[in-house]
Amino acid sequence: MPSAKSVQKKIAKAVDMTMVKVISDFGKEVFDECQRTVPTRSGVLKESGSVKTIGEKGVEIRYSAPHSWDVHNGTYGIPDFKWTSDIRQHKRRLPSGGTTTVKRHKKHYTGYKPSVSLAHKEKAVNERWYMRNMKDPYVSKPWIEVAYSTVKSKQPRWLRRLLPRKINIYEE
Numbered sequence: 001m002p003s004a005k006s007v008q009k010k011i012a013k014a015v016d017m018t019m020v021k022v023i024s025d026f027g028k029e030v031f032d033e034c035q036r037t038v039p040t041r042s043g044v045l046k047e048s049g050s051v052k053t054i055g056e057k058g059v060e061i062r063y064s065a066p067h068s069w070d071v072h073n074g075t076y077g078i079p080d081f082k083w084t085s086d087i088r089q090h091k092r093r094l095p096s097g098g099t100t101t102v103k104r105h106k107k108h109y110t111g112y113k114p115s116v117s118l119a120h121k122e123k124a125v126n127e128r129w130y131m132r133n134m135k136d137p138y139v140s141k142p143w144i145e146v147a148y149s150t151v152k153s154k155q156p157r158w159l160r161r162l163l164p165r166k167i168n169i170y171e172e
Helices: 004-037 068-073 143-153 157-162
Strands: 049-053 059-063 082-087 090-093 099-102 105-110 112-118 127-133
Touching: 004 049, 004 059, 004 143, 082 112, 105 112
Parallel strands: none
Antiparallel strands: 049 059, 082 105, 090 099, 112 127
16 A cells, blocks of 8 residues: 555646646636737737647746737827938839839938838738838737636636736736
8 A cells, every 4th residue: 555645746746747737728718818819910929829838837928029019008209309210222113104214312300210011921922011100109008918807717716716816917
């Protein structure tokens, strides 16, 4: 007959493995909810999402798009923003149907920045340039916290008590 200590160790290990599975499943459910509620303009932010189980430590949900932090937490506008673009030599079509050569030059913007919006399926084909107003702040859209609260509220009471009230959000 096995000793009481070895039985306790086996039970403790089984409980730990079960909790890792429960937390992993919970994290995947939160990620699925994040993907449903993530703000989508071009699809780049949604495509950059990933979920990873970190053993008994928990789950890591990551959005790696460069603007994900700004969209999630909001930013202040930049009132005196200036941007300079280096324009290379290129051919330009004329209304008459002909072309002309534009020399290499610098173009200066005040308050705006040229940005590209990509349709997420055919990136190279569907490039769309627009002028981003840098004076306007991003309004906070905390879709990760909302998804966490939504999924947590649907869990059994015993699990809700074990889960943290708030989640940690880090900027890379």
